[in-house]
Amino acid sequence: MNRHVLILNRWTNSFAEYHRYLDHTTDRIAYLTTPAGRAPLDAEQAEEIRVLPDLSDTDAVLAETAELIDRYGPFTHVLALSEFDLEPAGEIRRRFSVPGRGPGEVAAVRDKVVMKGLVAAAGLRVPAFRETPAASLVREFADDHGYPFVLKPRAGADSQGVHVVRSAGELDALLTTADLADAQCEEYVDGVLYQIDGVVRGGRLLTSRAWRCGGSCLDFATGTAFSSVANDDPVFEARVTAFAERVCAALDLTDDVFHLEVFRTPSADGEDGLVFLEIGARAGGGQVRFVWEEVYGVDLVAASARVQLGEDPAVAPMDLAGPVAGYLMMPEPPVRPAVVDAVTSLVGTVPALYAETLPPPGTVLSGNGGAVHTAGTFRFRARSSAQVDEAIRRTLDAYRLDWHPLDERQPVGAGARGVPEVSDDLG
Numbered sequence: 108m109n110r111h112v113l114i115l116n117r118w119t120n121s122f123a124e125y126h127r128y129l130d131h132t133t134d135r136i137a138y139l140t141t142p143a144g145r146a147p148l149d150a151e152q153a154e155e156i157r158v159l160p161d162l163s164d165t166d167a168v169l170a171e172t173a174e175l176i177d178r179y180g181p182f183t184h185v186l187a188l189s190e191f192d193l194e195p196a197g198e199i200r201r202r203f204s205v206p207g208r209g210p211g212e213v214a215a216v217r218d219k220v221v222m223k224g225l226v227a228a229a230g231l232r233v234p235a236f237r238e239t240p241a242a243s244l245v246r247e248f249a250d251d252h253g254y255p256f257v258l259k260p261r262a263g264a265d266s267q268g269v270h271v272v273r274s275a276g277e278l279d280a281l282l283t284t285a286d287l288a289d290a291q292c293e294e295y296v297d298g299v300l301y302q303i304d305g306v307v308r309g310g311r312l313l314t315s316r317a318w319r320c321g322g323s324c325l326d327f328a329t330g331t332a333f334s335s336v337a338n339d340d341p342v343f344e345a346r347v348t349a350f351a352e353r354v355c356a357a358l359d360l361t362d363d364v365f366h367l368e369v370f371r372t373p374s375a376d377g378e379d380g381l382v383f384l385e386i387g388a389r390a391g392g393g394q395v396r397f398v399w400e401e402v403y404g405v406d407l408v409a410a411s412a413r414v415q416l417g418e419d420p421a422v423a424p425m426d427l428a429g430p431v432a433g434y435l436m437m438p439e440p441p442v443r444p445a446v447v448d449a450v451t452s453l454v455g456t457v458p459a460l461y462a463e464t465l466p467p468p469g470t471v472l473s474g475n476g477g478a479v480h481t482a483g484t485f486r487f488r489a490r491s492s493a494q495v496d497e498a499i500r501r502t503l504d505a506y507r508l509d510w511h512p513l514d515e516r517q518p519v520g521a522g523a524r525g526v527p528e529v530s531d532d533l534g
Contacts, residue, residue, distance in 0.1 A: 110134040110416065112184045113172065113199065115192040116144045117162055122188070122396070123147035128409035129416075137175050137182075139168060154179060168195045169202055176203060188411050190264050190389050193217055207415070208388075215358045216388040217262045220291050222358065226383045229357035231350065233383045234294035242282045248292040249278060255295040262289065264387070271295060296382050298370035302335060303351045304391050304399065304407065306422050308414045310361040314405065314422045317347045318395075318433075319492070321499070330441060334499050335393070336433035339492045343371075344427055350381050358386065364411035366391035394434035394484055401462065402432035402488050430488050433495035435502055437483040440510050443474035448509040450483055457505065459489040459498035471513060482508050 112134055116123050124147050129136060131152035138148055138156040145158050155178075157171050176182065185205050187196035197213035199205060214221045223233040235252055238261065239245045249256060249272070258281065259269040270285070272278050305315030321334035338344055351367055354360075368384040390396050390407035399405045403425070410420040439445065447470040454463050464484045466472065472482060485502050487495045 110183045111180060112136045112186055112416070113175065113182045113205075114138050115162055115168070115185070115187040115189075115196055116140040116148065117189050117192060119143045119147065121147065122408050124149075125412065126152050128406070128412060135179065137179065139171055162192055162195060165195045165198050169198060172199050172203065181205075184416055186412060186415055188389060188408060190217070190387050193388065194262075212359065216360070216386060219259070219261050219263075219293075219385055222385060223293070223383065225357050226354055229353060231353055231357070231383055232380060234296050236291060236293040239290050239292045240287050242287065245278070245282065245287065245290070245292055249275070252292075252294055257293050257295055258285065258290060259293070260289050261291045296370045296372065296384070298372035298382065300384070301338070301347065301369050301371055302391060302395075303347055303365075303367040303369065304395055305351060305355075305365055305367075306405070306407070306410050306414065306420060307355055307360055307363050307365065308419060310356075312348070312352050312355070313420070314425050315348055315351055316403070316425050317344055330438050332435060332437050332503065333393070334433065334435045335395075336487075336492050336495045336499070337431045339427060339431050341427050347381065350383075354383060354386060360386075360388060362414040362417070363388045364390045364407050364414065366395070393436060394486055397462075398432040398434055398486055401486065402430055431490065431492050431495050433487040433489075433492070433499060435485045435487075435499050436481050437485075437506060437508070439472040439474055439482050440508070442512045443472060444513040445472045445510045446470070446513055447472065447482075448511060449507075450509070451505065451507040453485065453502055453505055457485075457498050457501045459487045459494055460485055460502060461488050462486040472510070 114125060114136060116138055123144055126149040135154045137154040139162065140148060140156060140158055141162055142158055145156065148156055150156055155175065159167055159171060162168060182205050185196045185199050185207060187193055193213045194217065197208055197210040200207045201209045215225055216222065220236065220238045223236050227233045237248055239248055245258060255271050255273040257271055270281055272281060300320040302318045302320060303315055306313045317338040318335040319338055350369065354367060355365065366387040366389060370382040370384060372380050372382055374380050390411055396407050399407050405422050410422055413420045447466045447468055449468055450465045452463065452465060454460055466482060483506065487498050489495045489498065
């Protein structure tokens with residue numbers, strides 16, 4: 108029996124070209140998408156494409172799905188590859204009896220309180236945490252665990268709404284404006300952040316790789332450069348891979364692409380430890396998908412779709428002796444909106460730098476671009492992580508962005524205001 112697939116899509120780029128890896132001639136495929144997400148979809152091959160103003164409007168999504176079912180029959184699969192569409196996809200499965208991850212299973216990979224509870228129950232270390240939907244509960248957490256601590260949404264992403272609270276004065280100021288309805292507090296973990304990306308099929312880890320981060324996603328969101336370098340230490344890779352497998356088992360991630368974040372922390376006995384931070388049941392953001400495909404030959408978006416539809420993706424175990432990839436993302440200028448006047452190309456001048464994406468002159472950087480619209484991204488390939496580290500340092504030294512505030516005409520060159528604050532702390 109051919110599949111009848113409903114896809115929820117909010118992507119506006121090549122990630123939304125589902126016709127590249129799903130056969131629309133053997134399967135019937137319908138779409139719910141946003142106005143901006145409509146352009147990449149192949150209307151000629153689709154059963155139907157329906158455009159909604161907001162895919163987060165669950166009632167509207169359910170109503171459109173019901174109409175599609177009335178017209179074309181029940182769906183066998185619901186596919187949602189963006190983290191922001193997991194909840195409405197879960198509600199569709201529950202309401203219309205479609206197999207797959209329902210609301211309860213979605214909570215395990217979206218709700219950070221549920222997530223950490225399940226991982227802790229599996230015997231893995233997690234930060235101290237609690238749900239804090241009221242100011243009094245936030246203050247209790249601060250009294251119990253001290254400063255600094257982290258206040259963030261239970262189901263957030265891209266570091267939106269995340270605050271590191273470092274003092275009672277900061278907490279008092281934050282509580283005057285913070286929306287705590289969906290809030291949770293967690294212990295601040297002092298360690299090196301690692302990200303682990305992988306593909307799981309039938310409960311078996313097909314491939315994965317750990318990446319050491321320079322900075323954090325929150326640092327990037329607040330104006331610091333972010334870097335990530337593939338790990339090439341086989342002893343540590345074996346440890347972190349085993350950790351990732353236990354996390355996937357705890358959260359019942361059996362047919363998924365995942366993006367896991369952990370801290371590597373020192374301990375008194377000299378043996379560093381691993382602390383779970385969070386996980387996404389989707390391909391990593393930033394430049395993760397690009398370097399995986401360009402350096403390692405794995406299309407994580409295609410793999411995510413295929414494993415969720417019950418197919419075996421064409422991925423091989425990671426070769427740790429092969430090339431080491433890395434990337435660097437430059438944040439937007441400190442004054443926003445800002446207009447780009449010029450930015451220096453570095454391809455051909457920095458060894459190991461094989462690709463870059465730079466904002467052309469005239470681009471307006473508004474501060475709302477996240478990891479997509481940045482002041483420049485750079486991708487690296489070398490024989491070792493040390494060589495990638497050195498290439499990132501050289502890129503940071505050579506990078507120059509000239510810009511001016513949107514309401515001014517005078518360009519701002521490299522210097523105090525010309526280059527966003529960067530960090531060469533690569534761990």
